[in-house]
Amino acid sequence: MVNANIGDQAILIVDRSIKPKHGSIVVASLDGEFVCKRLQLKPRLCLLPENPAYKPIYVQHGQDLDIMGTVTAAINKFE
Amino acid sequence: MTLLALVDCDNFYASCERVFRPDLRAKPIVVLSNNDGCVIARSKEAKAMGIKMGVPWFQIKRTYLAQGGKVFSSNFALYGDLSNRVMHVLEGMVNNIEVYSIDEAFLDLQHIQTSSHAYEFGIHCRNIVRQWVGIPVRIGIAPTKTLAKIASHIAKQRVGGTGVLCLCQQHHVDRALKDLSVREIWGVGQNLSRRLNNLNIYSGYDLMQSDTRFIRDKFSVVLERTVRELRGEQCLQIQRNAEPKKQIIVSRSFKKRINDLEQIRPLVSNFAVRASEKLRDEGQKCLQVSVLIFTSPFGHQAQYRGFHSIQFPSPVSDTRGILAGVQKALNSCFKEGYSYAKAGVVLSQFSQYSVTQGSLFNELDQSMEVKQDDRLMRYIDSMNEKQVQVYYASQFPRHLFSISKSMTSPKYTTNWLDLPTAK
Numbered sequence: 348m349v350n351a352n353i354g355d356q357a358i359l360i361v362d363r364s365i366k367p368k369h370g371s372i373v374v375a376s377l378d379g380e381f382v383c384k385r386l387q388l389k390p391r392l393c394l395l396p397e398n399p400a401y402k403p404i405y406v407q408h409g410q411d412l413d414i415m416g417t418v419t420a421a422i423n424k425f426e
Numbered sequence: 427m428t429l430l431a432l433v434d435c436d437n438f439y440a441s442c443e444r445v446f447r448p449d450l451r452a453k454p455i456v457v458l459s460n461n462d463g464c465v466i467a468r469s470k471e472a473k474a475m476g477i478k479m480g481v482p483w484f485q486i487k488r489t490y491l492a493q494g495g496k497v498f499s500s501n502f503a504l505y506g507d508l509s510n511r512v513m514h515v516l517e518g519m520v521n522n523i524e525v526y527s528i529d530e531a532f533l534d535l536q537h538i539q540t541s542s543h544a545y546e547f548g549i550h551c552r553n554i555v556r557q558w559v560g561i562p563v564r565i566g567i568a569p570t571k572t573l574a575k576i577a578s579h580i581a582k583q584r585v586g587g588t589g590v591l592c593l594c595q596q597h598h599v600d601r602a603l604k605d606l607s608v609r610e611i612w613g614v615g616q617n618l619s620r621r622l623n624n625l626n627i628y629s630g631y632d633l634m635q636s637d638t639r640f641i642r643d644k645f646s647v648v649l650e651r652t653v654r655e656l657r658g659e660q661c662l663q664i665q666r667n668a669e670p671k672k673q674i675i676v677s678r679s680f681k682k683r684i685n686d687l688e689q690i691r692p693l694v695s696n697f698a699v700r701a702s703e704k705l706r707d708e709g710q711k712c713l714q715v716s717v718l719i720f721t722s723p724f725g726h727q728a729q730y731r732g733f734h735s736i737q738f739p740s741p742v743s744d745t746r747g748i749l750a751g752v753q754k755a756l757n758s759c760f761k762e763g764y765s766y767a768k769a770g771v772v773l774s775q776f777s778q779y780s781v782t783q784g785s786l787f788n789e790l791d792q793s794m795e796v797k798q799d800d801r802l803m804r805y806i807d808s809m810n811e812k813q814v815q816v817y818y819a820s821q822f823p824r825h826l827f828s829i830s831k832s833m834t835s836p837k838y839t840t841n842w843l844d845l846p847t848a849k
Contacts, residue, residue: 359848363558374848379449381848413448415560 348372348383350397354423359383363416372418377404378411383418429535429544429567429594430664432574433516433551436562436582438529439467442508443498445560446838446846454495458483462499462833463679482724499834507839511559519551524664532571534664541594548590564589571662572655575612576602576630603630603656613652618645630656674708676701677770683722687760690719690769691753695820697771698752702745705773706803711741713775715748717755722767732759741777744798748773749820
């Protein structure tokens, strides 16, 4: 998530009570694994990596997606 | 009609283990007691596999794991914290709540007038707890606590239901009670239900129809209250402040069988130290301390259950005083020639519940000097909280004794080093 200013090993503050919107940075569980992505709702559901090294994930039918919460802040680590 | 709700977490410990492990969704999960002795919680998948509550782990281990079951040692730091989160969310939704246990709470629904609003509230409440904390709950709504318990019980058994059930209208209550055996009713145990059956009272409906006078005379005021509650008469109010504890028990199974008193002594001391900490945490002092030691009910060795209590001359919360009492009690209940599997320490007769004067007929053991120094104890407790361990001489240092908790999940919510990670 480098393009969203979230570095490797950053500590994320996740608010589970905020309903995620189009464009929110979220923590979601996808097929049994937690991921941090930018949520895209239109034109179609997609998890954007905000990192050129990774590809967007277009969520398919049958995939197990659960948005856990909205990331409201991040603490980046420099060392 | 005033309504109340019982919110009950589904398979709470197992659900807690799932919150930060999305890969465990729909997998069978069991949680084991301290020292991994027996099964104390099961997910619905584990229940479906036929795993019974309380079964010793070693008996099911092989087949359970072979069938892909997941197992955890109990992680009370996690369960306690998630329980607090659930209760905190519920507190924000109504004016009055009674936390009834780690995974249950009664909510006062005074502000809700109709049963359809109550149902909507239940659905809302369930969704909020699910989303904000990650714990699934079911909710029973009714005019009384006893009926709310029944409603939640029925909601649990309805597979694929909404998890919310209202027993607000009489014809719903009647139908539910007709299908319910008296045994399933809150406060009616196996014994009572047998006696009720002898009087041709089999279903909840039979009990509700019983004459209250008759029930009071034949049984007790408590059961009469249950009958009234089944009729929708509120007898048990929501108690904002739960009653303080009346006793504290710390007991554990040993990792292996022990015959020798001198090997049991330091372990029992550990239980006494832990129990004393809990006692001070509650702001209490106790007048009685008891020790229990058991042989294993499994296997073919000779069985023995020892129990002895010591009375203090004045209320005690000082670990040193409690340790002295515990050692005396242990000496009295220990018998040579048995292989012990479990021991425990019970503190009771808290000073709040008893007059604390010295007894007139002082049959107490005067030889026992009871040390009591509140400041010293506060100091030691604060050090031990900060991971600096202060031990009492009779203890077995905890790092040597360390409870075998090989399968404990991380303390996701209470330890920085255990935060869950996202890719």
